[in-house]
Every structure is written in C-alpha cells, then in structure tokens.
Amino acid sequence: MKPVNGAVASEPARGGTSERRNGAGEHLTRSDRVNLLRYMAMMRSAEERGITLYRQGKIPGSFYDGCGQEAISVGSAYVLGPRDRMCILHRDLGAHFVRGLTPDRYLANYMGRSDGPTRGKDGNLHFGDRELGCVGMVSMLPDMALVASGMALAFKQRGERRVAMTYFGEGSTANGQWHEAMNFAGIHGLPVVFVLENNGFAYSTPNELEFAVDPVERAATYGFPGVLVDGNDVEAVFEASRVGAERAREGGGPTLIECRTMRMHGHGAHDDMSYVPEAMRTEWADRDPIELYSARLAAEHSFSADEIDSIRSEVKTYVDECAKTALASPMPDPAEATAGVFADDVTPLGDGQAPWSYWSGGAERSAA
Amino acid sequence: MAEMTYLEAISDALRTEMRRDETVFCMGEDIGAFGGAFKVTDGFLEEFGAERVLDTPLAENAIIGCAVGAAVEGLRPVCEMQFADFIACGFDQLVNVAAKLHYRQGVAAPMVVRLPSGGGFSGGPFHSQNPEAWFLQTPGLKVVAPATADDAKGLLTAAIRDPNPVCYLEHKGLYRYVKGEVPEGEHTVELGRARIAREGEEMTVIAYGSAVHLALDAAEALDESIEVIDLRSLCPLDTEAILASARKTGKVLVAHEATQSCGVGAEVAALVAAEAFEDLDAPVRRLTAADVPIPFSPPLEQAVLPQLEDMKEACDELLKY
Numbered sequence: 001m002k003p004v005n006g007a008v009a010s011e012p013a014r015g016g017t018s019e020r021r022n023g024a025g026e027h028l029t030r031s032d033r034v035n036l037l038r039y040m041a042m043m044r045s046a047e048e049r050g051i052t053l054y055r056q057g058k059i060p061g062s063f064y065d066g067c068g069q070e071a072i073s074v075g076s077a078y079v080l081g082p083r084d085r086m087c088i089l090h091r092d093l094g095a096h097f098v099r100g101l102t103p104d105r106y107l108a109n110y111m112g113r114s115d116g117p118t119r120g121k122d123g124n125l126h127f128g129d130r131e132l133g134c135v136g137m138v139s140m141l142p143d144m145a146l147v148a149s150g151m152a153l154a155f156k157q158r159g160e161r162r163v164a165m166t167y168f169g170e171g172s173t174a175n176g177q178w179h180e181a182m183n184f185a186g187i188h189g190l191p192v193v194f195v196l197e198n199n200g201f202a203y204s205t206p207n208e209l210e211f212a213v214d215p216v217e218r219a220a221t222y223g224f225p226g227v228l229v230d231g232n233d234v235e236a237v238f239e240a241s242r243v244g245a246e247r248a249r250e251g252g253g254p255t256l257i258e259c260r261t262m263r264m265h266g267h268g269a270h271d272d273m274s275y276v277p278e279a280m281r282t283e284w285a286d287r288d289p290i291e292l293y294s295a296r297l298a299a300e301h302s303f304s305a306d307e308i309d310s311i312r313s314e315v316k317t318y319v320d321e322c323a324k325t326a327l328a329s330p331m332p333d334p335a336e337a338t339a340g341v342f343a344d345d346v347t348p349l350g351d352g353q354a355p356w357s358y359w360s361g362g363a364e365r366s367a368a
Numbered sequence: 369m370a371e372m373t374y375l376e377a378i379s380d381a382l383r384t385e386m387r388r389d390e391t392v393f394c395m396g397e398d399i400g401a402f403g404g405a406f407k408v409t410d411g412f413l414e415e416f417g418a419e420r421v422l423d424t425p426l427a428e429n430a431i432i433g434c435a436v437g438a439a440v441e442g443l444r445p446v447c448e449m450q451f452a453d454f455i456a457c458g459f460d461q462l463v464n465v466a467a468k469l470h471y472r473q474g475v476a477a478p479m480v481v482r483l484p485s486g487g488g489f490s491g492g493p494f495h496s497q498n499p500e501a502w503f504l505q506t507p508g509l510k511v512v513a514p515a516t517a518d519d520a521k522g523l524l525t526a527a528i529r530d531p532n533p534v535c536y537l538e539h540k541g542l543y544r545y546v547k548g549e550v551p552e553g554e555h556t557v558e559l560g561r562a563r564i565a566r567e568g569e570e571m572t573v574i575a576y577g578s579a580v581h582l583a584l585d586a587a588e589a590l591d592e593s594i595e596v597i598d599l600r601s602l603c604p605l606d607t608e609a610i611l612a613s614a615r616k617t618g619k620v621l622v623a624h625e626a627t628q629s630c631g632v633g634a635e636v637a638a639l640v641a642a643e644a645f646e647d648l649d650a651p652v653r654r655l656t657a658a659d660v661p662i663p664f665s666p667p668l669e670q671a672v673l674p675q676l677e678d679m680k681e682a683c684d685e686l687l688k689y
Contacts, residue, residue, distance in 0.1 A: 122472040130475045138464045150437020157419050180430040341507045343476035343531040
C-alpha cells in the first residue's frame with residue numbers, strides 16, 4: 001500500500017501572493033498542502049471507521065472523536081521537528097498520524113487488541129507511542145499541560161532547541177492545574193506550545209458557564225502571548241503554531257494558541273448533543289475544515305477537483321486496509337494484565353515523524 | 369564511614385548523586401536560597417546552581433507533573449514536598465500520571481518524591497501525617513521509609529537510581545534524633561529488602577520509620593528476647609523476611625505511626641495469617657496511631673500517636689499470651 005501514513009516528498013514552494021493571506025504561504029510547499037489535506041482526511045476516515053466498529057460492537061466502552069476539529073491537531077503538529085515531543089489529547093488523532101502512527105494501531109487500541117500502542121492496557125485516545133516521542137493523555141484534564149511543561153523544562157536545562165506541544169479543551173482551563181501549568185511555564189519561559197481547542201462545550205457545558213474571561217486573554221497575565229485563530233483553518237493553525245514553536249526554540253518561552261472550533265459530534269458516542277442549538281450546528285456544518293481546505297486548494301493553489309478527490313479517496317482506501325489489519329490483531333493474553341506495573345529499566349522516548357518540508361530542506365529554512 | 373544524623377545522610381545522598389549524575393536535580397518549595405524548610409538542601413544552590421536546585425511556586429501538581437515530564441525526557445528529578453501532607457495537592461499527577469505511565473505505555477518515569485512525614489511536635493492535622501497507605505493503594509509507586517541514617521542515605525540513592533516513581537518517607541522526628549555511621553561516597557540499599565534491627569526468639573515487632581526506634585527502646589527496657597524487623601521498604605514488601613521472623617518467634621506485633629485501618633499493619637497481619645498461621649502462638653496484634661486526624665495540643669497528640677509505654681505494654685501482653 002502506498003501512502004502508509006508517510007508524507008509525500010517535498011517540492012519547491014510555489015508562493016503566490018494569494019498564499020500569503022494568513023502568512024503560512026511562504027512556509028508551505030505544494031506537497032505540504034497535500035499532506036495537510038491528507039492527514040485531516042485520514043483522521044476523519046479513521047474516526048468514521050472507528051464509529052462503525054463501535055456500532056458493530058467491536059469497540060468496548062464508548063467512542064470519542066474529534067469530528068470538525070481536524071485542522072487543529074494536523075496544523076499544529078505539522079510544524080514539529082523529529083526531536084520535539086507531544087502530549088496528544090482525545091480530539092487530536094491527526095497529531096498522532098502526523099507524527100507517524102498508523103491508523104491500524106489507533107483502531108487496534110480502540111478495540112483493546114494487542115497491537116495498539118497500549119496493548120490493551122488503556123482505551124480510546126488514551127495512548128502515546130513512546131517510539132514517536134509522545135506521552136499519552138490521562139482522563140484528568142489538563143494534566144498533560146504539566147507533563148509537557150516538564151519535558152520543556154528538560155529541553156531548557158540542557159540548552160536544546162526543542163519544543164514540547166500539548167492540547168487541551170477550553171473546559172480544562174477551569175481546572176487549577178491549568179493555572180499551575182501556565183504559571184510554571186511562564187515563570188521559566190519554557191519552550192512549550194499550548195494549543196487550546198475551544199470547541200464550544202465541555203461535554204454539555206457552554207462557554208458562558210465555563211469562564212468569565214476568555215482563556216486566550218489570560219495568557220498575558222502569565223507573561224506570554226495568547227493568539228486567537230480560526231481552528232477550522234488548517235493553515236492558520238499551522239502558522240500560529242509555527243510562530244509559537246519558533247519562539248520557543250529561540251528561548252522566547254511559551255505560547256497559548258486558542259483555536260475556535262466546534263465539536264461536531266457528542267462528547268462520546270453516547271451523547272446526542274441535544275443541548276446544542278440547531279442554528280449553531282448548521283453554522284459550523286458549513287465550516288467543515290476539510291471541505292474548506294479542499295475548496296481553498298482548488299481556488300488558490302490550482303489543485304484540480306480530481307486531484308483532491310483522489311487524495312481523499314486514497315486515504316479512505318488506506319484506512320480500510322488499516323482496519324483489516326487492526327481486526328486481525330489478536331486480543332491480549334490475560335496473563336499480560338498483571339505485567340508491566342513497574343519498569344525494570346529506562347527506554348528513552350523515540351523521535352516522531354516530521355513531514356513538514358522545512359525539516360527536509362524543502363521550504364525556506366530562514367523563514368522557520 | 370562518617371557519623372551523620374538522619375537528615376545529614378539524606379543531604380549526603382542527594383549531594384553525592386547530584387555530583388555523580390548531572391541528570392539528577394531537585395525541585396520544591398523554598399529549597400534554594402533557604403535550603404529547604406528542614407535544611408536538607410542547605411548549600412545546594414551554591415554548589416549546583418538554580419536550575420538543579422529549582423525553587424518552585426506553591427504548586428504541588430506542578431512539581432510532580434513537571435517532574436514526570438522531565439523524567440520521561442531523561443532527567444532524574446527529586447521532588448521535595450515541604451511536608452508529606454502536601455502531596456494531597458499533587459496527588460492527581462502522582463497517582464494518575466506518574467504511577468500508571470509504565471503500565472499503560474511502557475514509559476518509565478524515574479523520579480523520587482521526598483515526603484517529610486510524621487508527628488510528635490504539635491504540627492497539627494496538616495503537618496504531621498504519615499500518608500504511606502495512600503501510595504500503597506496505587507500500583508506503580510514504590511514506597512520506602514528509612515529508620516536509620518545508613519538507610520536514609522542508601523534508600524534515597526537507590527530510589528534516585530530506580531526507573532520508577534518512588535515515594536521516600538523521611539520521618540521529621542528522626543531528622544536530628546537519629547545518628548549513625550554512614551558509608552561515605554556512593555551507598556545504596558536495595559529497595560524491597562527488610563533488615564533485622566534486633567535479633568530475638570520470643571516475639572517479633574515488625575515496624576518501619578519511627579516505630580523501629582520505639583520497638584528497639586521497648587525491647588531494651590523490657591530486657592526480653594524480642595526480634596525487631598525494620599521493613600525499610602513498604603513496596604515492594606519483603607514478605608520473606610516477615611514470614612521468616614513470624615515462623616521463628618510465633619508472635620507478631622506490627623507497629624507504625626500511621627493510622628490503623630487498611631494500613632501496613634493490616635497488610636502484614638493478613639500476610640502472616642495466610643502464610644504462617646500454623647506457626648503462630650498468638651493473634652497478630654497492631655500498635656498504630658488511632659484512626660483520627662493528628663491533633664495539635666501535646667496531650668491530645670500523645671494520646672493518638674504510639675508512645676514508648678504503649679509499645680512496652682503491647683510487647684508485654686504478647687509475650688505473656
């Protein structure tokens with residue numbers, strides 16, 4: 001199968017004036033744009049496949065996805081270099097794919113199979129592939145903001161030009177640990193990029209019952225910039241993340257990027273979203289990040305309709321193949337249930353895939 | 369060998385490991401310029417600098433959570449809780465993130481949480497607790513509690529080198545009260561190995577931390593053949609040493625300063641009952657703090673925490689059984 005989930009080879013940037021609208025233009029090649037579309041489509045396809053498996057009874061527990069939020073995890077993770085590190089959350093499957101995880105392992109994890117990254121020890125998106133430089137999330141939010149800050153602390157102590165990136169929803173910003181993380185990262189000017197996904201609701205609780213002051217405005221009070229972007233515009237997310245990561249690498253400290261978006265599915269498959277006003281659903285349905293980007297690639301970057309269709313259908317075929325692989329994965333041996341509580345030694349985290357052309361010299365290095 | 373207090377031995381272990389391994393660093397509240405609330409890191413700032421003797425804001429989840437991140441990225445953090453009681457404010461990161469990381473993802477988090485614990489000085493309900501049972505209910509955490517200066521150094525060194533999160537309970541009452549000969553330079557005591565603190569034939573006191581000294585003092589005062597086992601490590605627990613002594617003497621008293629219900633005493637008693645039942649000549653007894661918060665006023669605190677007279681009485685009763 002061709003595309004595994006590796007990136008397409010880089011090509012020279014095509015930079016036209018229209019591409020500079022959100023500032024990302026000069027940093028993205030045509031191949032980068034193919035990748036951005038591909039990873040968003042891969043997230044959508046893999047989660048749709050997951051929902052089907054859930055309905056077929058092959059996934060125990062419930063099912064959680066990030067439908068409508070694909071631009072955020074893909075656009076942000078896309079800026080990272082191999083040695084950067086991530087803590088990825090439950091609406092951010094695209095970041096796993098950008099970093100090199102294949103959909104079969106995601107689906108295997110959801111089904112509790114032995115070839116998922118946790119080998120059945122933990123479910124759904126509660127995983128990180130240590131070989132790809134990711135420490136997986138826990139259910140308590142926003143705990144990973146502190147873990148990412150700790151990784152950034154290690155980079156800073158060793159004087160390395162590396163970045164930690166993590167995600168959280170706007171719901172997490174109400175918890176005290178969010179304050180502890182922002183404050184600690186601010187005090188030490190840690191090289192960390194905090195990506196806040198404001199998808200409108202913490203489960204069923206709307207923004208007006210979550211905070212009196214928007215979290216992005218609070219960033220300044222911790223001593224670092226807060227940036228508000230359209231979370232359904234993958235290049236806008238990319239550009240804000242690129243600037244934030246570069247700042248971090250240069251010793252400029254953290255950045256908080258609030259991505260405004262909408263969770264288009266329930267908190268989990270068990271949630272019918274009856275609390276969401278119909279007008280709100282309709283408004284955001286017209287702003288689907290994958291459709292928006294497809295239209296933009298056609299209008300501004302001379303992608304043909306056939307080309308876009310073939311990228312999306314190729315991904316779908318690939319995900320279908322991955323689902324077969326996942327279904328062939330055996331259930332774990334019950335004897336494994338009591339294994340692995342303690343470590344016998346330390347295996348360092350591995351490096352993630354870094355598909356952005358910058359890392360292979362395809363785009364202007366001076367710019368990034 | 370050098371004579372050191374328990375507290376000096378803790379400092380010595382930290383200093384020796386920080387000199388040996390540049391990935392080892394300390395973080396906690398007031399540990400830098402002030403040298404820590406109990407002066408364990410006195411002089412460290414001058415020797416190792418502010419990055420490796422990291423003064424943190426008053427944010428225990430930040431201390432533990434950032435330690436997890438630093439640990440998975442190759443550092444060896446040693447976190448100081450100013451008082452063991454304050455781990456409650458960092459509990460989520462400890463039990464949900466650090467403890468479960470290796471089981472869930474195969475990611476090791478080599479880190480130590482130093483926990484100044486114990487009462488006896490009118491610290492009141494929030495500066496006197498012995499919270500080890502909280503950790504023992506959390507698979508993935510190792511838990512140690514030294515009673516001597518030698519073990520204070522050896523166990524801390526071993527904890528720093530261990531690839532897992534280790535809760536290191538240092539009893540505040542022993543800081544300057546206990547002195548002993550301690551090996552200079554590198555010194556480790558294997559985690560999970562108990563020690564026979566006093567040999568005897570008639571009964572066994574199984575203890576750790578401050579209760580070891582109560583047991584030794586009681587044995588001397590009673591002048592009886594009482595064996596004292598110092599557990600040193602609560603997880604892993606040295607079940608062989610416990611059972612060997614129980615089988616040898618046939619009478620077991622488990623003693624600790626922590627509260628009674630579902631504590632180490634309950635675990636040890638259940639183990640002895642299950643594995644050494646036929647060797648017992650008496651029921652397994654416990655001497656612990658009462659199941660109440662630790663009160664402030666001296667007569668109230670003394671009524672709650674096990675005292676030497678309580679230990680003598682408990683031993684005497686068991687010897688006569």
